[in-house]
Amino acid sequence: MTTTLLLWSIFLAQILLVVAMACATFRVLRGPRAQDRVLGLDTLYVNATMLLLTFGIRTGSTLYFEAALIIALLGFVATAALAKFLMRGEVIE
Amino acid sequence: MKRWFPYPLLTAALVAMWLLLTESVALGSILMGAILATVAVWGFAALDPPGGRLKRPRAAFALAALVMADIARSNLAVVKIILNPRKTERVSGFLHIPLDMRAPYGLATLACIITATPGTIWVEYNSANNTILLHILDLVDESTWIDTIKGRYERRLMEIFE
């Protein structure tokens, strides 16, 4: 019973998250401005983090935790670099 | 002591992080964490971090609780806005707020609080006149927002950091 409940809720949550990712992807594809695309990538990263966490719960393994941790800790580096590129025209001055 | 542990609070935080990472409170882990944290902090010190100390740690915890509550509330507010787009009277816009605080860590924390709170975002900081520019999703009343930021957060942060 609890298994079913959990499985379904995890499944549902994952679906919601993937749809959220799809929304973000839409912005990445659509733009219209570069900042929208960058923000889309950032959103994609955040949603993916959550997806990985739900996956961890589903498999009962904490091993996927690191991947989520890395995104949380370093996912912003790529988007920050993109932002810097927009603002300054180069990433490292 | 100061030479070896220039930033004791940071060292402690790093040891705590290490323990969380290793999911262990064994003596070995603590020792290892301490060694690594010490070394890591030297790296931090090499970067010429701005000066500043956490003067009232307890106030910091209080602020954290406050911020969490605010974030939760803002979440709901933003959910409403997104799910109900036909509500036309909502106005979003920019807002200049002059600040009194100049402590870098305080400013950083304020920026994090503002940005992490749904519905508000720190856009620009002007060091020349110590003003920040925010963008606010639901800008019904500018003065309320100024009060919130200055009274609710800046004051507390100045207590903590200055």
Place this chain on the structure above:
Amino acid sequence: MELILALGIGVLTGSGVWLLLRPRTFQVIIGLSLLSYAVNLFIFSTGGLRTGAAPVLERGMAGSLASHADPVPQALVLTAIVISFATTALFLVLLLAARGLTGTDHVDGKEKSR
């Protein structure tokens, strides 16, 4: 599931090949990156797709394929990732050098050779 991943690999390959055949160096480098994703997934797929298999062993226990994921393709992919990362970096540097020397970002180092 296999079908999904196979199609995914196919789309990555198709996009990569398309870009590989384009005239601009940046297109080519993006194409190569997409292709290396495709290839990495392809190598990975030789181990079979296993959801929920344990990736690491229990301490002190020997593992078995019944409960654990196939580590071999994973190790191969890791090596491949590193190498393609390195070569992508090099290609980037080279395309910059070419761009600097030739003034163009055409793969042939000159605009419209024919």
Place this chain on the structure above:
Amino acid sequence: MSDALLLLAATGLPFIGAIVAGMLPTHARNTAAWLAGAIAIIGLGLVWAAYPTVAAGGVIRHSMAWMPSLGLDLTLRMDGFAWLFAGLVFGVGALVVLYARYYMSADDPVPRFFAFLLAFMGSMTGVVLSGNLIQLAFFWELTSLFSFLLIGYWHHTAAARDGARMALTITATGGLCLFAGVLLLGHIAGSYNLDVVLASGDKIREHALYLPALVLILMGALTKSAQFPFHFWLPHAMAAPTPVSAYLHSATLVKAGVFLMARLWPVLAGTEAWFWIVGSAGLATLLVGAYVAIFQNDLKGLLAYSTISHLGLITLLLGLNSELAMVAAIFHILNHAAFKASLFMAAGIIDHETGTRDLRRLSGLNRFMPFTTRLAMVAAAAMAGVPLMNGFISKEMFFAETLTAQASLPLLLHILPFAAMVASAFAVAYSLRFIHGAFFGPDPVDLPHLPHEPPAWMRLPVEILALACIIIGLLPAATVGPYLNMAAHAALGAATPEYSLAVWHGFNTPLVMSLLALAAGVTLYFLLQPLFRRNIEGPPFISRLEGRRMFERSMVFLSWRLARTLEGLLGTRRLQPQLRLVVCVAILAAGWAVYRRGLGPGNLVPQGIDPVLALIWVIGAACALGAAWQAKFHRLAALILLGGTGLVTCVTFVWFSAPDLALTQLLVEIVTTILLLLGLRWLPKRLPSTGTSEVMRTGRRLRDLAIAITAGLGMAGLAFGVMTRFPPEILAQHFLERAYTEGGGTNVVNVILVDFRGFDTLGEIAVLGVVALTAYALLRRFRPAPDSVDVPEQQRDQSAYDIARPERREGDTVADWLLIPSVIARLLFPVVGMVALFLLLRGHDLPGGGFAAGLMGSIAMILQYMLGGTQWVEARLRVLPLRWMGLGLLLAAGTGLGALLFGRPFLTTYFAYADLPLIGEIPTASALLFDIGVFALVIGATMLTLIALARQSVRGHRAAAPRVSATSAPAVPGPILGGAPTTAPTGAPTAATGDD
């Protein structure tokens, strides 16, 4: 003297002499001449020493293994036939050396000349003494090579260069054909040994490959002997010094072709094919050569065409499939050598003394050099076939043969005697022209030099040869009879016919023919007088068929126009077609294999489709397609979409139980994005392309789209095929079972990477290191394109804004912008560092490892660079990438080498669980050390590349706007990276990121 020594000395001495001569000083004329002469004389002596054995019908042999397994031995073999030729080579060689000593100018660097001459002599000896077909081809090509060098001796003249090249091209081509031919012949006979081959005549003639072998061998022989239609190189070879012509074109080079035909006559001749090919080539050459010779104005040109004609005569004789004709051919080879060598020398004397060889300028030399005139007259008479001269006898034999020749087509039989007479009449005419034109008639006017008799020593060789012409003509049986007999027997064996070498055979048809030809020739010469006086260039009727021009044209066409066109058609220098070909060939190759065997899905039942993953891949596909779509005009969008694809890949790895891969993929993704962004700054603004027509572009795109779709479908099919088969288990099972017990780690992937297959990892980090070095080296020379030198527009904008306001200093905008991020980023520095170390230390047991940790460490540093700027960071952190790299590699390799100390193979790991006080049990595996090496290298390599890239901006700033550093960028205290001076000149950022 032993046979072996004799043969080796005869072949080897000339080469040794050549080397010695080549090393003599430039003007050691006498030494070189003495050396060459001595060697020729010794060679002659050696040949003479062999006479007793050979005369008795014996064969001298010496064989040494060379490539025994392939049937190639170095076999020297002298029978009577070879003896005769060897004698010619050395005998005429000796005379030519003597002549050359006086002919060549004192200023000429003659040691080189004699070196080539000796080497040629050796090669020629090698040809005639070869007892192995391959070896024969070997020396054959050497004669081509050295004749090339001899002809081109005066290479400062275009004529010499062109003549040499033409001779080489033609004769080397023939040589290559010959090579193929003897390969076939050896294949048929079962051996390359000449004795074996000569004994298998019937087998060869009946073999299916007889015709190809014959054609190929004849290609060699006919080109060498300047037979029609390959004859045209020979006249141009006259650009060589006259001694060379005298040697090459009388007794040696051109005779090699007829030598070969005669040598292989017993096995190749006797067939219709032989008759038609050899006979018609000979006949055509005989006539064409003689006809053209009449109209030559150059003495040597005349002699050259006469040589061609006489070689045609010999060839025709060989082609008649008659043993008697064969004997006549051998005899004429001998005679021709004697009179042609002397005529060339005479022509050389005239050239030497008067400064010209032009028959239109020469005249009446008889009065100035009467003795030379007599000598030339004798030789010319021999050439014309005047009775009592040696040429007469062999010509008589030739006429006789034309009358009795056997062939299937009677028509040709009727033509042959007439053709022979016509050619003979032409020979009389050109001989007459040589003598009459040069030596008689009015006194010459306006000659470059005043002529007189040459030095006695220079005339001596001519005298000897002219004497030979007369003596042989008078007493053929007594003088050359035995030798000819010996040679004929050696060449023909038991089939040698009866023949008679006499001056007088009675008043028979050949004699009538001779006399008719003589009369006709004389008449023809005088009839043609008006024509000669009209300063004609080239022979009437066929002057347009100038071989050289055709050759040059065809060479230019073949090797330039055609080759270039073909290269353009069949190849490309553009990248896109090349990549297209690579992709297409790969598709075709895989498709072909699959088509042969079929490829169905495997028997593994596919798992059900998880909608979550399916949706994820919808996103992945959208990102990939989007990246493909945007990469041209929206590079940043493409880059972001690439990131999206990478993220989807990463999630997929997680989905299918590969956390290590996900981790690594993610980190690589981040670093790659930054790398590409760093590059983006230097790329040009993308403007919509113009130029090519829309139709063409659409066409190309459709084609590429088709290729891309095919490739995608193909890969999808293969992937599906692979995934629906039972995955391989053996390795996986083995590793899973032993990773912990024998590798000491629970993260099997990591154990594989650092232990089971640690060697791969060692290689992989080497790749990383090498790439970083290359990138660094390349970037040191980086010059931005003119349109991207400038500081980016944004920065100029923001600086201008700051400058325009009194309360702001330049740089305030960016400083304000980065204030908060940089405070946080600095706090993150130790945090990320510790997480990296965490990943490193636990990698053996849990996801992580040296590579992921290294990348993380690099990202921590890159973040500082991004938010603090290069100079700011380098003023504070001493990153020594090269040191990290070097030490990392050494540590990894050293860990592997440690095993050697314990007598174990490289990379054998050691692990134990050490029980430390306080800390407790910790695993100590040598693999960890290895992983630390990996970690260090990855940090070093990544930083080296990134910093090198990033520094380009700093250089750019300095180059573009020196004022920026004065106002906004604060002076950098202390050493920057590696202690290089802070303000290194823009052009030389030496060791900026290197370790000092």
Place this chain on the structure above:
Amino acid sequence: MNGWPMSAWMNHLVIAPIIIPLVVGALLMLIDERRRALKAALGVASASVLLALAVLLLYLTDHTATGADATVRVYRLGDWPSLFGIVLVLDRLSAMMLVLTGILGLSALVFALARWQKAGAHFHSLFQFQLMGLNGAFLTGDLFNLFVFFEIMLAASYGLALHGSGLARVRAGLHYIAINLAASLLFLIGVSMIYGVSGTLNMAELAVRIAAVAPEDRGLLEAGAAILGVAFLIKAGMWPLGFWLPNTYTTVGAPSAAIISILSKVGIYAIIRIWLLVFGESAGTSAGFGGHWLLIGGVLTIAFGSIAVLATQNLARLAGASVLVSSGTLLAAVGAGQAAVTGGALFYMTSSVLAIAGLFLLIELVERGRMVGADVLAVTREAFGEGEDEESDDDDAIGVSIPAIMAILGIAFMACALLLAGLPPLSGFLAKFAILAPMLAQGAEGLPFTTWALMAALILSGLATVVAMSRTGIDVFWASPAGDLPRVRLVELGPVMMLLALCVALTVQAGPVMRYMEDTARSLHGPERYVQGVMTTAAPGTGKGAAP
């Protein structure tokens, strides 16, 4: 390990050709760029040791066995059973390739001491890694490890190819890298497919398992092999995959070109090794898979290479096109699938590797003395001015003395030309003979079309080379407008002379060398000993470090 005669340390000799350059390369990274003498000394010392080592290994491999009874020395890395770990395998072929690498490495490095080492950063490190990659590729017995060593080799070759930078180099380098990256991807696809079907990465094991592959899986396996083959053929420069090759080699600096010229042979090596091992007679229905494509492709490559040889006036490009001819010849000869022909092919490979390397080095020296634009002038003369008898003939009858250095260069050039054209007296001629003679020996009566085609291709390519080389040689040495005499240093001339001297030695000692090649070929075509050698060491490891 079977048949090791000497002490335990000798066992480790097999790994030394990989580890020595790795360690030296890493050490060189740590030494400052300015201490060039030290770097050069270290580099040359390493290259010398490697050559000596290779010769020793060749001796050890050859003298212990005769004929196909080959000694196969297997080195199990990490002491794991060869089935599960990575093994290095030393047999006659590997030993021979190691020696070739050693020779080329030492000559190119010594040559580079004069100038090239200064042309850019980290030359010596890159060079050591190049040697490491080559040696590793020749030694490894594992498919994926082969990929890794290919990458090391390529990465280093990128560095060396771009060494000195410059427009032409960068432009060609971009193509070189792009195509090789594509090839690497194909390599990975191929290897993973083979692994997916056969379950092994060990080449010997693969040879054993191939016969037992289920029929329905064979298509996949062969598709993998075909894709892998394409990757190798790209490196080997087969038409139509090899257009990058002459373009790259033309622009690369001389010592780099000399060492990189062996890279195309690595592609050939991989094909010889894997194709003969895996798709030999014991491969069941896959036996001889794709061999005729090799033959056809080889002949086409010879044809295209010859055309390219003819079409160029540029010396370096001529050398690059010669690499294509050489590759084509080898591919076709190997594709013939007969042991005796393979033996000849190996002889040819040795000869052409030495000759081409020599030529690349030589070209640099020759070009040094040439006037700028001499090529253009020659082209114009060739294409338009057919008759140019305008030269005064006053001093026709007096030769021009050639300066000693030009004479030496000229002789060396002629030697290279002869070697490449396959003309006597040097080993090129014997090499062609060694390929053609056994090819002919096969057909009892008529010869198959392919034999004719190959024979024609070889003859015509020789002809094209003669035409092109004589044209170029005449232009450079006889007809060139007198430029300055090239300044040639002994360290530059020495390597060229050494390479050519080796070709002379190859000619003189053709018998013994050919014996070695034939033995090699026989054991390649009958790889039982190789397989057995690797598999017998597949016994469980003799215990690892202390178990927990």
Place this chain on the structure above:
Amino acid sequence: MTHLADLPVWAAIPVALLLLLGASLALIGSIGFVRLRSFYERVHAPTLGTTMGIGSVLLASMLCFTVLQSRPALHEILIAVFMIVTTPITLMLLARAALYRDRSEGSDDVPSAPPAQTTAPSAPDAAPPV
């Protein structure tokens, strides 16, 4: 998925609810990201995910693993901290970059640059020079 059966109902229900809550917040944020009109409005939307969204999921995870492993699973806290600390960096940098881009294009929807003022104290020393 046998481990899920080990989870008692009292824990399973909150885990399920928290997961759904977190995912819903993330989704709503992303929907907002799609639907909101301007970039400055859209930039607020993802914050739902990065704060309460991920917070809920982390809580679910902590709860789940604490119960399953019978010991406190706290390392999820790190993710939360990192998210809180790092997300603002991106958003701040991006919002300001967008502002710059809009200003430089002369867009009317953004406030123009602050008017010139009298001399003011200089930036804190902390600001790293670039």
